[in-house]
Every structure is written in structure tokens, then in C-alpha cells.
Amino acid sequence: MTAAHVLAHRDGDHVLVSDGEIVYRGTRILHAGRGWGGPVDETIDCGDALIMPGFIDLDALADIDHALLDSWATPDLAVGQQWSADYFRSRRRDVFDPPERAVIREYALSQLLRHGVTTFMPIASESHSEWAETYDDMVEVARIAERLGIRGYLGPAYRSGVNVVDGGRRSVLFDEERGRAGLRDAERFLDYAADHGGDLVHGALLPCRIETLTRELMAATAQLAVARDTVVRLHCMQGEVELALLDESYGMRPVELLETSGLLETRLLVPHGIHLGAPGGQGGQADLRRLAEAGVTIVHCPMTSIRYGAVLESYDRYRTAGVHLALGTDSFPPDLVRGIDYGTHLAKRADGSLSAGATADYIRSATIGGARALGRPDLGRLQPGASADFIVVDLADFAMGVRDDPLRTLTMNGSARDVRRTVVAGSTVMVDGVVLGADQSRLQAHAQVLFERMRAAYSERDHRRRPPAELFPPTFPDITKTTKTTTPKGYSHDQS
Structure with missing residues (x-):
């Protein structure tokens, strides 16, 4: 394959x-x-195009995204989007049955390939599940990944507790046996992946958020990870609510809890890693040093973080401290080109310098950074002997504008929708926007129906049982769904 530009690999x-x-x-x-x-x-x-390594997305959306619903909520609406304590104790259920969950996974994995992701580690919301993910759920994800031709580092998400609103206050309620059962499912899936063969399905341990795990479950996860030499990914240092809950329950900072549970002795990946230290930030610099010493990889998700009002402080600070950095998307679209663009410009704001968050460093994080985290020196690079995982990005489209450096032009002027071909392990799996193993029209129609059901189900979990129209008001009033009023003749609504 030939192109105007190739991002090859030389001397590391x-x-x-x-x-x-x-x-x-x-x-x-x-x-x-x-x-x-x-x-x-x-x-x-390929003509006027860029051939580059496929993206490695280590917090890849494997779901119908909820950011459309909850990334703009007022505090009053935000608490309504959590489980109520009553729902936890007596009414929790699966919003989708197994075949519907399979459709959602196929839709999401097809979107990853469409956006140039060649290796992924999944993330899906547990809010619309009765508890978390199961062994059978993840076997189905593995089957879909193989059929579509995308490489996955997979494992069922598991937890001991759920974030709830109890008496108007955020807390976590626990069912510890469900956590132990989830870990057993996760170990069983490691066996499935190990026996599976091929390079598209790999096992990983993917527990949920740190505040939803007991110390016992964290320690058991660490022991299993060391025994099996497998990657662990744990969402933590994600927000102020998490810090407050951990401080209240254990009197510890997240990094201290990772240390005492043994998780810092594992091959640990941490999305999002933004809030270091205790509530208020005390101890943050010491925590950063400890993460670097332990070889932890922070999975930086700049687009999702800023959607929820958070910024990594800062990308260059972490990198200079010796912390490994990979990238994730975590919400829709799974577009690491947009993620890189967000990240580079937010880094400038965080550090007060136009040179901060260099495009080259973010490209490294999206490719060789992810490969390092997975222990895969044959991924994330185009060189002899490496896996044939690459994408072709169109630079000739009128919408791309004028061009200078191809990568800087792509990240500033383009998006992952400009990817025209995705190749995984030598197999072409997407061409000109069409994922070859998927019926995209069917998936889009089905996904919309399932999204509407997911949206409606929030009401039964809300502690005040508010209807969807109240939980998710439109940006502007929809006059086709409200009572029509007559405007007096000669009167204008425009009061400017």
C-alpha cells in the first residue's frame, strides 16, 4: 500500500x-x-492520504453512550441519574436481555472499527444492568470481536457495590457475595481467553470503579492478576465524590488503597487518574511519584473528562514524572483524533504554554503507549515484524482544509471519521466508512430503539421517580410537544 505519508517506526x-x-x-x-x-x-x-498505526483504545465504549444524557445535568438532575437506595434493595433489573446486549456490543465494536481503533479494552455502563457483567456477556463480546475482526483485551466488569442516592445523599451500598461471584466469572473468562487461541481475544481483569470494590475484592483481584500475569484496569482518581467516599470509608487516598491492596504490584491501568491525593489535593505529588515507581499506566480520556468538567493537571507533568500514558475514549464517538485534539489544547491551558501537550506525545500515547501497557511490543507501530494493524486517513477531502504536517493537520482539522480503511492483523475490516462484517443500517435502527428504552429506564431508578422529560429536558422547548399558543397579531417573541 502506498500513500503520500506513512508514519513508520525507526529506532524506537x-x-x-x-x-x-x-x-x-x-x-x-x-x-x-x-x-x-x-x-x-x-x-x-491510497493517494493523498496518511497510513499510520491503528489506535489502541484502552477505555473503549462498548455500549450505547449515556453522555448525551448526563454530561450537562444540573446537580438536582445529576442525583436523579444514580440508582436510588430503594431501587438497589428491591427493584433492580436488567433493562436489556442477552440478545439485546449483544446488539449493543456489535454496534459499539463496529463504531470502534469505523473510527480506526484496532485494539480495544471495553467499558460499558452497569447502570442498566441488574448488577454488572457476566461470563456469558463477555464470551458473546469475544465472539463479536472475532467476527468483526477487532482485537480485544476483555473481561467481565465486576463490583461489590453500587453508587446510590440514599436519603438524598451519595453513598455506596454493597452486596459482597456478588463481588466474589463476579471475580469468579472474571477468572473463568481468563481461562476461556487463554484456551481460545488466535490474537483477537485476550483476557484482562476489569473491575469497576474503586469505590464500588471492597478491600477484600481488591486484594483478591491483585492476587489473581499476579498469579496469572494479566493486566488489571481499575477506574479511580476519577472525581471528588470518589475521594470523599474513600476517605469516609477507609481514611485513605486512592493511591494508598491501591498500595495496601497489592494492586500497585500488578500490571495496573488507571482511567482517568485526574484527582490525586486526598480531598483538596493534599499528597498529590507524592501519589504521582508512587504511580511512576509502580509502573502504572494512566489511561487518559481527555474528551470525556472535559465533558464532565475535569482536566488532567497535567499531561506533561505526569509524563515528566515518569508515569506511562495511554489513551481512551470512554464515550461516544470513539474518536481518538478528537481526543488528541482536546488533549493537546487542554494541556496548553493546564500548563499555560502553547508548547504543552505536544501532538507527537499524544500520538505516541494512542499507539505505542497503549502497546506498552498491554505488554505488546508488536502493536502500535509500523515496522518489520509488527502486527499489520493500520489505518488509512484521507487528507484530500475539501473539509480537511489546507495542510501542513499531516498529523497536526489531521488532529486540528479532521476527525476519525476521515479514516477510510482499517486493517487488523492483516485483515481489512473497514473500507470507506463500511464495516465489512456489520449491517450498519440495521444496527443503527436497533441501537436507537434500545437507547430510547435505556433513557426511559432512568425514571425507575431516580429517587424521586421523575419522568424522562423532566430528567432530560431539551436544549430548547420543543413546541411540537407542548401546548400550542396563539401569538397576537403584530406581536413578536423577539424582544431584542
Whole structure:
């Protein structure tokens, strides 16, 4: 394959090659650069395009996203989007049955491929499940991933407790046996993945948020991870509510809890890692040093973080401290091009410098940073012997505008919707916006129906049982859904 630009790999880092080429056979790259002198079976000229490594998304949306519903809520509406204590104790249920959950997963994984993600680690909301994910859920995700042709590091999400609103106050209610059962399912899936063969399905331990785990479950997770030498991903240091809950329950900062549970001795990935220290930030610098010493990877999700009003303080500070950084999307769209753009510009604001959050560093995080976190030196780079995981990005479209450096142009002027081809392990899985193994029209129609049901179900969990129209008011009044009024002749609503 030839293109105007190829992001190849030399001496441990990415390099740009103009009028470059990539040659692959089977699942492996033979050549990336210029001057291939060997035989080829087929040549595809991609023209005015960029060939680069596929994105590694380590907090990849595997769900119908809820950010459309809850990333703009007032405090009063926000508490209504949590489980009520009554719902936890007596009314919790699955909003979707297993076949419907499978449709949601297929929809989400197809979106990942459409947006140039070649390796993913899933994240899905547990809010519309009776508890969390099951072994059977994740086996179905594995089957879908194999059929679509995307590489997944998979495991059922598990937890001991649920964030609730109890008497108008945020807290966590626990069912510890459900947590232990979830860990058993997670271990069973590790066995399934190990016996599965191939390079598209891998096992990982993916517990839920730190405040929803007991210390016992955290310690058991750490022991299993060390015994099986597997990656653990745990959402923590995510928000002030989490810090307050942990301080109230244990008198500890998140990093202290990770330390005492043994999780810092594992191959630990932490989305989002924003709120270091205790409530108020005390101890934050010491926590940053400890994360670096332990080799923790922070999975930075800049687009989702800013949607909920948070900013990493800061990307360069973490990197300079020696903390490994990978990227995730965590919400829709699963667009790491937009994520990189958000991240680079938020880093400038955080550090007060136009040179902060360099595009090159963010590209590294989206590729070789994710590969390092997974222990996969054959991913995230285009060089001989690496897995043939790459994307082709169109730079010729009128909407891309004028161009300078191809990567800076892509991240500032484009998006992952400009990806025209996605290749995973040598198999072409998306061409010109069409995921080859998916019926996209059917998935889109079905996903919309399921989203409407998900939206309606919030009312039964709200501690005040408010209807969806009250929980999710439109940006402006929809006059087709309200009582029509007559405007007097000669009167204008425009009072400017």
C-alpha cells in the first residue's frame, strides 16, 4: 500500500515518510518506508492520504453512550441519574436481555472499527444492568470481536457495590457475595481467553470503579492478576465524590488503597487518574511519584473528562514524572483524533504554554503507549515484524482544509471519521466508512430503539421517580410537544 505519508517506526519511535509504502503478508508487516524491492501480489495506491498505526483504545465504549444524557445535568438532575437506595434493595433489573446486549456490543465494536481503533479494552455502563457483567456477556463480546475482526483485551466488569442516592445523599451500598461471584466469572473468562487461541481475544481483569470494590475484592483481584500475569484496569482518581467516599470509608487516598491492596504490584491501568491525593489535593505529588515507581499506566480520556468538567493537571507533568500514558475514549464517538485534539489544547491551558501537550506525545500515547501497557511490543507501530494493524486517513477531502504536517493537520482539522480503511492483523475490516462484517443500517435502527428504552429506564431508578422529560429536558422547548399558543397579531417573541 502506498500513500503520500506513512508514519513508520525507526529506532524506537515514529518517523514520517513522504511518498511511502507499507508491505505486509498475512498478519505481519514486512516493510514500512520506501524502496521495497521484493514481489507483491497487489498494490493499492491510497493517494493523498496518511497510513499510520491503528489506535489502541484502552477505555473503549462498548455500549450505547449515556453522555448525551448526563454530561450537562444540573446537580438536582445529576442525583436523579444514580440508582436510588430503594431501587438497589428491591427493584433492580436488567433493562436489556442477552440478545439485546449483544446488539449493543456489535454496534459499539463496529463504531470502534469505523473510527480506526484496532485494539480495544471495553467499558460499558452497569447502570442498566441488574448488577454488572457476566461470563456469558463477555464470551458473546469475544465472539463479536472475532467476527468483526477487532482485537480485544476483555473481561467481565465486576463490583461489590453500587453508587446510590440514599436519603438524598451519595453513598455506596454493597452486596459482597456478588463481588466474589463476579471475580469468579472474571477468572473463568481468563481461562476461556487463554484456551481460545488466535490474537483477537485476550483476557484482562476489569473491575469497576474503586469505590464500588471492597478491600477484600481488591486484594483478591491483585492476587489473581499476579498469579496469572494479566493486566488489571481499575477506574479511580476519577472525581471528588470518589475521594470523599474513600476517605469516609477507609481514611485513605486512592493511591494508598491501591498500595495496601497489592494492586500497585500488578500490571495496573488507571482511567482517568485526574484527582490525586486526598480531598483538596493534599499528597498529590507524592501519589504521582508512587504511580511512576509502580509502573502504572494512566489511561487518559481527555474528551470525556472535559465533558464532565475535569482536566488532567497535567499531561506533561505526569509524563515528566515518569508515569506511562495511554489513551481512551470512554464515550461516544470513539474518536481518538478528537481526543488528541482536546488533549493537546487542554494541556496548553493546564500548563499555560502553547508548547504543552505536544501532538507527537499524544500520538505516541494512542499507539505505542497503549502497546506498552498491554505488554505488546508488536502493536502500535509500523515496522518489520509488527502486527499489520493500520489505518488509512484521507487528507484530500475539501473539509480537511489546507495542510501542513499531516498529523497536526489531521488532529486540528479532521476527525476519525476521515479514516477510510482499517486493517487488523492483516485483515481489512473497514473500507470507506463500511464495516465489512456489520449491517450498519440495521444496527443503527436497533441501537436507537434500545437507547430510547435505556433513557426511559432512568425514571425507575431516580429517587424521586421523575419522568424522562423532566430528567432530560431539551436544549430548547420543543413546541411540537407542548401546548400550542396563539401569538397576537403584530406581536413578536423577539424582544431584542
